[in-house]
Amino acid sequence: MTGPTxxxxxxxxxxxxxxxxxxxxxxxxxxxxxxxxxxxxxxxGAGKSTAxxxxxxxxxxxxGTAEVLGEKPYENVEVRARLGYMPEHxxxxxxxxxSEFLGHMAQMSxxxxxxxxxxxxxxxxxxxxxxxxxRHIKEYSTGMKQRVKLAQALxxxxxxxxxxxxxxxxDPGGREEMLQLIxxxxxxxxxxxxxxxxxxxxxxxxxxxxxVIEGGKIIEQGTVSQFTQExxxxxxxxxxxxxxxxxxxxxxxxxxxxxxxxxVVQRQSEEQFDDIRDAxxxxxxxxxxxxxxxxxxxxxxxxxxx
Amino acid sequence: xxxxxGEIFDIGYQHYxxxxxxxxxxxxxxxxxxxxxxxGLGRGTLAKLLPFGMLIATVAPAVGVVLLxxxxxxxxxxxxxHEDYYGLISILLLLFSAIxxxxxxxxxxxxxxxxxxxxxxxxxxxxxxxxxxxxxGLSLILVYSGQVLLLIGFLLTAGDPVDYLRDNxxxxxxxxxxxxxxxxxxxxxxxxxxxxxTRRTYAAAVVIAVFxxxxxxxGMLTSSDCEFSERTTSEGANVQTSRCEYVxxxxxxxxxxxxxxxxxxxxxxxxxxxxxxxxxxxxxIDAHHPSIPILWYALLVLGPGALLFLRYRRMTI
Numbered sequence: 052m053t054g055p056t057x058x059x060x061x062x063x064x065x066x067x068x069x070x071x072x073x074x075x076x077x078x079x080x081x082x083x084x085x086x087x088x089x090x091x092x093x094x095x096g097a098g099k100s101t102a103x104x105x106x107x108x109x110x111x112x113x114x115g116t117a118e119v120l121g122e123k124p125y126e127n128v129e130v131r132a133r134l135g136y137m138p139e140h141x142x143x144x145x146x147x148x149x150s151e152f153l154g155h156m157a158q159m160s161x162x163x164x165x166x167x168x169x170x171x172x173x174x175x176x177x178x179x180x181x182x183x184x185x186r187h188i189k190e191y192s193t194g195m196k197q198r199v200k201l202a203q204a205l206x207x208x209x210x211x212x213x214x215x216x217x218x219x220x221x222d223p224g225g226r227e228e229m230l231q232l233i234x235x236x237x238x239x240x241x242x243x244x245x246x247x248x249x250x251x252x253x254x255x256x257x258x259x260x261x262x263v264i265e266g267g268k269i270i271e272q273g274t275v276s277q278f279t280q281e282x283x284x285x286x287x288x289x290x291x292x293x294x295x296x297x298x299x300x301x302x303x304x305x306x307x308x309x310x311x312x313x314x315v316v317q318r319q320s321e322e323q324f325d326d327i328r329d330a331x332x333x334x335x336x337x338x339x340x341x342x343x344x345x346x347x348x349x350x351x352x353x354x355x356x357x
Numbered sequence: 358x359x360x361x362x363g364e365i366f367d368i369g370y371q372h373y374x375x376x377x378x379x380x381x382x383x384x385x386x387x388x389x390x391x392x393x394x395x396x397g398l399g400r401g402t403l404a405k406l407l408p409f410g411m412l413i414a415t416v417a418p419a420v421g422v423v424l425l426x427x428x429x430x431x432x433x434x435x436x437x438x439h440e441d442y443y444g445l446i447s448i449l450l451l452l453f454s455a456i457x458x459x460x461x462x463x464x465x466x467x468x469x470x471x472x473x474x475x476x477x478x479x480x481x482x483x484x485x486x487x488x489x490x491x492x493x494g495l496s497l498i499l500v501y502s503g504q505v506l507l508l509i510g511f512l513l514t515a516g517d518p519v520d521y522l523r524d525n526x527x528x529x530x531x532x533x534x535x536x537x538x539x540x541x542x543x544x545x546x547x548x549x550x551x552x553x554x555t556r557r558t559y560a561a562a563v564v565i566a567v568f569x570x571x572x573x574x575x576g577m578l579t580s581s582d583c584e585f586s587e588r589t590t591s592e593g594a595n596v597q598t599s600r601c602e603y604v605x606x607x608x609x610x611x612x613x614x615x616x617x618x619x620x621x622x623x624x625x626x627x628x629x630x631x632x633x634x635x636x637x638x639x640x641x642i643d644a645h646h647p648s649i650p651i652l653w654y655a656l657l658v659l660g661p662g663a664l665l666f667l668r669y670r671r672m673t674i
Binding site: 107109128129130131132134136138140141142143144145146147151155156158159160161162163166170173177203207208239240241 | 369370371372373375376377378379380382383386387390399400401404464465468469470472473474475476477478479480
């Protein structure tokens with residue numbers, strides 16, 4: 052996305068610390084979030100929600116700063132007019148229509164009444180609820196309610212939306228639809244997103260960048276491709292005779308080990324591929340796959356716990 | 358004949374580049390939404406039944422009084438006047454506020470909508486102030502509509518409306534001031550109670566219980582044993598006198614204040630310089646210095662008001 056925000060961070064924190072009594076929820080966190088879709092990944096209790104509340108201005112930091120579009124939201128609530136937020140838990144009224152509710156929410160973010168009604172209709176169309184917009188929200192399915200939750204976060208055309216566990220409670224089909232909608236919001240609508248989740252698959256398939264948080268600290272941050280690029284490990288999958296293949300590889304001076312159903316070896320040179328081929332032939336095994344392994348986001352947590 | 362042809366284009370997501378209003382607009386929207394919610398506007402017929410039924414019920418006594426005024430004339434003693442009106446409808450107002458006021462803030466917390474309000478460009482105090490003002494607006498409509506109807510009725514039934522207005526114009530600022538005090542009272546207490554529960558029925562039950570139970574409690578604590586005697590004055594007239602011993606002694610006049618629903622009506626009577634109904638509780642309240650009922654009313658409004666605002670000041674999602 053290009054525009055007035057291009058180049059400067061939408062969200063930024065400096066030594067952001069939040070303490071609840073004796074509990075340290077965030078410990079001197081430095082975050083910079085730019086345009087695009089950013090995933091805030093971490094297990095439950097890692098500090099994701101606290102970080103979001105600080106950026107929404109619902110909490111004040113114990114020390115450090117949290118800024119949205121250059122403003123501190125806990126000092127100036129008006130900056131929230133350019134932010135959207137989709138909470139994890141139920142947050143919709145039952146007894147009114149989605150159309151009326153969204154119109155009201157748009158007005159609550161500063162859009163004049165007539166424009167608010169138009170925006171409500173447009174957004175409900177974009178999230179696939181055009182036909183159902185005059186039905187009471189209590190008649191909606193869980194998936195439809197989740198879309199209304201997203202729609203209310205977008206109805207005032209924010210610069211950025213914060214989505215807290217947006218796929219919580221959805222079945223696999225509904226989850227994929229919601230992730231697609233999030234990707235469209237980020238890529239087609241040009242609205243930047245910070246998505247918090249404890250599901251690595253959601254983050255990996257949707258986000259451009261990832262911030263990994265655990266125990267109130269940022270443990271990694273970078274682009275998704277950075278975490279999933281090729282590694283220096285080769286993975287060999289054979290149908291059977293794994294032990295014989297390992298012995299043949301070791302006979303050729305290649306360090307090999309069995310990892311689950313695969314054999315892994317450290318990549319050293321291009322000639323190594325010939326040795327591997329010969330070892331498989333010698334062991335009389337049937338080759339299924341020989342490929343460099345890719346990093347996985349879960350490796351970050353493995354490294355941390357190690 | 359040419360064939361009509363049309364095409365529909367999907368122009369995709371459109372950014373909004375129109376005007377954006379500030380925090381005051383958000384508060385105004387919330388006020389308007391609250392006002393519509395209490396009247397059941399934009400909702401089903403059932404949601405409108407209670408508020409509109411109550412509106413009719415609070416105006417109905419005024420209609421009755423106007424009918425009486427057409428028969429007897431507006432200034433006959435038998436006709437209730439502006440000063441009596443709030444006493445007549447106070448029980449209806451209390452019931453209405455106990456049932457409808459919780460509707461304004463409890464569903465927002467129960468359904469979680471408050472989470473969406475608190476991330477809009479308003480503070481939690483803005484939120485509760487807007488909700489409070491919504492119900493105050495409705496209460497003012499309820500208290501004033503009957504009085505305005507009375508005024509119109511008295512003017513129309515008076516022999517000379519101009520004379521009537523010249524003699525009684527002071528009733529207008531008086532009923533406006535007294536009505537504002539009644540509306541403040543019936544708005545603040547139920548909302549304060551509602552801020553402590555997520556069940557509308559609990560809030561309504563507590564408010565009704567406070568208003569209803571306080572009547573017999575005050576009555577019991579101010580009950581008296583009276584001796585009546587007759588004496589003849591120097592002019593030869595017979596005068597009946599009474600001497601009452603209250604069960605709670607001198608403290609009875611303080612216990613009389615426990616009839617909390619009467620607090621705004623006492624002030625209304627003070628504004629109109631009117632007599633109470635003459636029952637023991639009224640007699641005891643009259644025995645206080647005028648500042649005491651005023652302070653008592655202020656405590657009953659400001660105390661719950663402070664609780665309401667404090668409760669929301671600390672609220673976060």
